Structure formats: structure tokens, C-alpha cells
Amino acid sequence: TTHRLNNSELTRQLHRYEETGQGDSFSILRYLKDDIPALVVAVLLAGGVAYFNTLIPLALGNLTTALNSLNSFSHGSFLNTIRHPALQLLKYYCLHSVGTALYISVLSGIGERFASRVRLALFRSLVFRDAAFYDTHKVGELINRLTGDVQEVKSSLKQIISLGIRNTVQFTGSCISLYTISPSLTALLCCSAVFLTSLGSLLGSLLRSASRHAQDQVAVSTSIAEEVLGNLTTVKSFAMEEEEVAKYGNSLEAAAAAYSRLGLGIGLFTAGSALATNGMVLQTLFYGGYLLSSGQVGAGDLMAFLASSQIVQRSLQNMSLLISQVVKGTTAAARVMQYLDENTGRSPGEVILSPVGDISFRGVSFSYPSRPEVAVLENFNLDIRPGQTVALCGASGAGKTTVGALLERFYDPKEGSILFDEKSISELDTKWLRGSCLGYIGQEPVLFATTIKENIRYGVPRASDAEIEEVARAANAHNFISEFPEGYDTMVGERGTTLSGGQKQRIAIARALLKNPSVLILDEATSALDASSEKVVSEALQKLCTDRTVIVIAHRLSTVRDADCIVVLNKGKIEEKGTHGDLMAMEGAYFHLVRNQTDVSEGRAGT
Numbered sequence: 392t393t394h395r396l397n398n399s400e401l402t403r404q405l406h407r408y409e410e411t412g413q414g415d416s417f418s419i420l421r422y423l424k425d426d427i428p429a430l431v432v433a434v435l436l437a438g439g440v441a442y443f444n445t446l447i448p449l450a451l452g453n454l455t456t457a458l459n460s461l462n463s464f465s466h467g468s469f470l471n472t473i474r475h476p477a478l479q480l481l482k483y484y485c486l487h488s489v490g491t492a493l494y495i496s497v498l499s500g501i502g503e504r505f506a507s508r509v510r511l512a513l514f515r516s517l518v519f520r521d522a523a524f525y526d527t528h529k530v531g532e533l534i535n536r537l538t539g540d541v542q543e544v545k546s547s548l549k550q551i552i553s554l555g556i557r558n559t560v561q562f563t564g565s566c567i568s569l570y571t572i573s574p575s576l577t578a579l580l581c582c583s584a585v586f587l588t589s590l591g592s593l594l595g596s597l598l599r600s601a602s603r604h605a606q607d608q609v610a611v612s613t614s615i616a617e618e619v620l621g622n623l624t625t626v627k628s629f630a631m632e633e634e635e636v637a638k639y640g641n642s643l644e645a646a647a648a649a650y651s652r653l654g655l656g657i658g659l660f661t662a663g664s665a666l667a668t669n670g671m672v673l674q675t676l677f678y679g680g681y682l683l684s685s686g687q688v689g690a691g692d693l694m695a696f697l698a699s700s701q702i703v704q705r706s707l708q709n710m711s712l713l714i715s716q717v718v719k720g721t722t723a724a725a726r727v728m729q730y731l732d733e734n735t736g737r738s739p740g741e742v743i744l745s746p747v748g749d750i751s752f753r754g755v756s757f758s759y760p761s762r763p764e765v766a767v768l769e770n771f772n773l774d775i776r777p778g779q780t781v782a783l784c785g786a787s788g789a790g791k792t793t794v795g796a797l798l799e800r801f802y803d804p805k806e807g808s809i810l811f812d813e814k815s816i817s818e819l820d821t822k823w824l825r826g827s828c829l830g831y832i833g834q835e836p837v838l839f840a841t842t843i844k845e846n847i848r849y850g851v852p853r854a855s856d857a858e859i860e861e862v863a864r865a866a867n868a869h870n871f872i873s874e875f876p877e878g879y880d881t882m883v884g885e886r887g888t889t890l891s892g893g894q895k896q897r898i899a900i901a902r903a904l905l906k907n908p909s910v911l912i913l914d915e916a917t918s919a920l921d922a923s924s925e926k927v928v929s930e931a932l933q934k935l936c937t938d939r940t941v942i943v944i945a946h947r948l949s950t951v952r953d954a955d956c957i958v959v960l961n962k963g964k965i966e967e968k969g970t971h972g973d974l975m976a977m978e979g980a981y982f983h984l985v986r987n988q989t990d991v992s993e994g995r996a997g998t
């Protein structure tokens with residue numbers, strides 16, 4: 392169920408994305424702390440490079456003066472005359488190059504270490520967030536912050552240090568050179584530079600809005616393609632292919648037109664700035680030539696002036712690029728910092744017991760933080776003694792899975808308390824509670840893209856191969872695993888063997904069994920399976936259930952008949968509670984559920 396974004400909606404979304412960062416951008420700099428010495432080195436090197444860059448025009452000027460003096464004097468002393476200025480120029484060239492190589496390598500080291508520190512901190516902060524956070528955030532967007540945004544911050548940081556320092560030093564140095572060479576030429580240059588720069592920035596902002604418009608057009612056509620290809624069956628079943636192709640074609644035309652206009656603008660702008668730069672050279676030569684002819688400056692000075700003014704111009708250009716980079720970088724940093732909070736989540740609790748498996752829900756009321764107005768559980772009370780099996784049943788959406796999620800402390804109840812072995816679970820160490828007391832098997836087992844063995848070992852990294860085989864046997868999984876050519880080393884999932892639902896579920900059972908939890912939550916663990924795999928998996932589950940407290944959530948009631956207590960949930964409230972016999976005798980909700988289901992299955996068997 393997607394819907395097409397129209398143009399204004401899309402632009403709004405794009406802008407919202409731009410605005411989402413709310414973190415403090417500059418506090419990201421604390422991840423540079425460990426690199427301060429390297430940073431100082433990089434700054435000094437960049438400053439040095441810039442310093443030599445401002446000396447080069449002056450050395451060029453000296454060489455020109457020497458060459459100029461050659462013409463009017465003897466030819467014999469050529470080498471003698473130019474040796475000193477030429478060697479000086481060579482020295483500056485070499486120092487400039489060596490410095491450049493050094494500062495770039497130091498800086499990229501700083502950048503990479505910074506990026507990995509930020510990524511690790513952000514990843515840690517995301518991994519430790521609680522379930523409520525992920526109810527309201529898209530994983531794709533978070534991944535984007537982890538990759539693209541960190542990358543953006545890193546490159547901005549590098550640019551600010553390298554371009555920022557170099558261009559500031561070069562700009563200042565070259566301006567001083569210009570002024571010392573000829574104040575009047577400098578004044579002329581300033582006037583035309585100010586005029587051209589303001590003209591340029593005006594045209595630049597026009598170009599930027601044209602570019603945004605073109606990008607929006609492309610986004611529109613992309614969203615059309617995405618929607619059509621994603622819902623191709625529906626498009627085909629209405630025979631709308633031609634219409635969609637035409638629609639896509641129109642959007643492409645609009646995008647192409649926008650980009651052509653942008654291209655024309657960029658072309659004219661580039662040509663115009665080249666003309667302006669060259670014009671300024673000509674202007675300097677013209678007025679400088681006049682000063683030369685009237686003996687106010689020498690040829691060497693004019694050469695040095697021209698070269699320095701080129702540096703000033705390039706520095707200005709780079710600094711304007713730098714400003715947009717700073718904007719991009721701080722926005723990206725804000726987006727990264729928004730989720731980079733080092734103490735996330737609730738207090739984890741500290742108490743560790745030797746688990747027995749006694750559970751009490753006392754007057755628990757709950758609504759999901761993302762939908763606080765909907766009461767999911769209301770005054771839920773349930774006592775489960777060690778070793779008992781309690782079944783939760785009721786319609787879909789009644790709140791059964793929520794009971795399990797609260798016991799695992801994925802969320803905290805709004806009212807009431809949940810006790811595990813007579814301690815409130817909020818006081819218990821969550822790592823211990825989830826890691827070794829509770830085992831959860833859901834409807835859709837999640838396996839990782841690694842070997843079967845590592846999947847079973849997940850959660851108990853120190854388990855031996857023998858222990859893994861033992862739990863796999865208990866979970867009825869050993870037989871099918873050993874039939875694979877690579878046995879326990881078979882890769883699962885992507886680029887590995889695709890397992891059937893029943894096989895995956897048995898691996899998940901083995902994984903839970905290895906943890907040997909004192910409480911087991913089975914949330915419709917067999918409901919996604921076909922009849923024959925349901926049978927094997929149920930057998931495996933039965934073995935898993937002995938000697939533990941079990942909460943079994945089921946909509947197929949045949950599986951809960953033997954439970955010590957059956958709870959019927961209806962819209963978050965307990966409707967009935969008792970054994971199968973009690974509830975059947977009452978002829979209430981449970982009785983009707985059972986009767987409906989047997990009718991349905993008999994009806995199905997009949998057809």
C-alpha cells in the first residue's frame with residue numbers, strides 16, 4: 392500500500408528530511424579529542440603549505456626581475472644571474488609539494504579514525520535503544536545516518552581543516568603581497584572583484600534554485616517508477632502499462648527540460664566567470680603596463696602581482712565552496728548527533744538471582760508509546776508458578792504478544808508491576824533476564840546469515856560443538872542438518888541454503904534450548920507451518936517445555952488443552968481464566984472459540 396507522492400508532498404518530505412537533525416552539531420567534535428596532536432600537525436602543515444604558496448609568486452617576480460636584467464646586460468653571466476632566484480623558486484616548489492603530501496595523509500588518517508569513532512558510538516547508541524524507539528523510526532533512515540551522514544561530516548571536517556586553513560592563510564598572505572607591491576593596482580582589483588563577486592553570487596543562487604527544481608523533477612519520476620515496478624501485478628491486472636509508461640515518459644521529459652535549462656545556466660555562468668577572470672588579468676596588465684611604462688613598478692613586480700592575484704581569486708572561490716560544505720557538514724552532524732546519546736534507554740537494573748521461574752503480573756496497564764491513546768492491556772493480573780504452563784488465547788490484536796514483550800521488558804508497563812521470582816523486573820539486570828532466564832520463540836524465526844552452527848550458538852558463544860549437537864537432537868533438527876553436505880557448517884540465508892519454515896523453527900528451538908531458560912514464551916510458534924512440519928516442531932517444543940515455566944500463546948486451541956491455566960484475552964482484558972475443563976463447563980468465550988474452531992476445521996476437512 393504505497394501512494395504516489397505528488398510534487399508538493401515530495402518537496403515537503405525532502406525539506407522535512409533536511410530539517411530532521413536536532414542534535415548539537417558541534418558536540419560531534421568531541422570525537423576528535425584523541426587526535427589532537429595529529430590535528431595540530433595537520434594544521435601546521437596546511438598553514439605551511441599555504442605560506443609557501445604565497446611566497447611562490449614573489450619568487451617568480453624575483454626570477455622575472457633577474458631575467459629582465461639579463462636582457463639589458465651581458466649574456467655571459469646567465470647562470471650566475473638566475474641561480475639564486477631559480478633555486479629559491481625550486482625550494483618553495485619542493486617544500487610546497489612535500490608539505491601537501493604530508494598534510495593530506497595526516498588529515499585522511501584523522502578523518503578515518505574520527506568517522507569510525509562516531510560510527511561506533513552511534514551504532515552502540517542505536518543497538519541499546521529500546522523497542523519503543525524502533526516503533527517510530529525507520530531502520531533505513533538510521534542506516535543512512537550511520538553511513539552517508541557520517542561520511543558527509545568526515546569530508547566536511549577534512550575540507551574545513553585543509554581548504555579553510557590553506558585558503559585563509561593564502562588569502563591573507565597574498566593580499567599583503569598585493570598591497571606591498573602596488574596599493575593602487577590593489578585598489579583597482581578590489582573594486583572589480585567586489586562587483587563581480589556580488590554579480591556571481593546572485594547568479595549562483597539562481598542556479599541553485601534551478602538545480603533544486605531539477606532534482607525534485609527527477610525524484611518525481613523515480614517515485615513513479617518505484618511505485619509502478621513495486622506494484623506491477625496490480626498495474627497489469629488493470630492493463631494500465633501503456634498509461635504508466637506515458638506518465639513516466641512525461642515526468643522524464645519534465646526532468647530533462649529542467650536539467651537542460653540548468654545546463655545552459657551552468658554553461659553561461661562558467662563562461663562568464665572565465666571571461667571575468669581573464670578580463671581582470673587584462674585589466675591588471677593594462678593598468679600595470681601603464682605603471683610600468685611610467686616607471687612606477689618593475690616587470691618582476693607586475694609578474695608577482697598577477698600571480699598573487701590569481702591565488703587570491705582561487706582562495707575566494709574555494710572559500711565560497713567551503714561555506715556550502717560547512718552548511719552540509721553541520722546539517723549532517725546534527726542528524727548524527729540526534730541519535731548519538733551515550734546513555735540511552737532506561738536504567739538496566741542490577742539484581743541477578745538464581746532463577747526459579749515464578750511470574751506475576753499485578754494490575755498491569757499498558758499502551759505502546761507510539762500510540763499512547765490506545766489501551767492495549769488493562770488491569771492485567773496473572774500468576775504463573777514455577778513449572779506451570781499457561782496458555783494465552785484470544786482474537787488477533789487482543790494483546791497476547793504484548794504480554795510477552797512486557798515480560799521481556801521491551802517496554803515498561805504504564806501502571807502495575809511485573810514480578811519475576813518476586814522481584815520487579817525493572818530491578819533485574821536486563822542482560823541477565825533476557826540472556827539467560829527467558830527464551831522466546833515466535834512465529835517467524837530470524838536466523839543470521841552465517842552457518843547453522845553459529846546460529847545455534849548465538850547467545851551462548853562459549854557452547855561446545857557437542858553441546859550444539861545435543862540441543863539440535865533435542866529440537867528434532869539433527870537429522871535434517873546432517874543430511875546437508877556441509878552439515879552444521881551449512882550457510883543459512885543469503886548465498887546459502889534456504890531452509891523451510893519448519894527447519895528454521897527447529898534451529899530456533901535448538902538455539903533457545905542451548906540457553907536453557909527457566910521461562911519459555913512460545914508465541915504462535917507453529918502457526919506459520921504446514922501440518923507435517925507442525926507435528927515435528929510440536930514434538931520438539933514438548934521436550935523443550937518440560938521442567939520450565941511456559942507461556943504458550945496460541946490461536947489453534949488444540950495445542951493448549953493440557954495447560955495448567957488458560958487465559959482468554961479480549962481487547963486487553965482477561966475475559967476468562969481456568970483449566971480446559973473449567974472453561975468448557977462455563978460455556979463462555981473459550982467454549983465458543985473451541986466450538987468455532989472445531990466447526991471450521993471439520994468444515995475444511997469436509998471440502
Ligand code: ADP
Nearest residue numbers: 526759761762767786787788789790791792793
Ligand atoms: P496479539 O498478539 O494478541 O495479536 P498484540 O499484542 O500484537 O496482539 O497487539 C495488541 C495491540 O497492540 C494491537 O491493537 C496492535 O495493533 C497494537 N500493537 C502491537 N504492537 C505495537 C507496536 N509496536 N506499536 C503500537 N501498537 C502496537
Ligand code: MG
Nearest residue numbers: 791792793914
Ligand atoms: Mg501476536
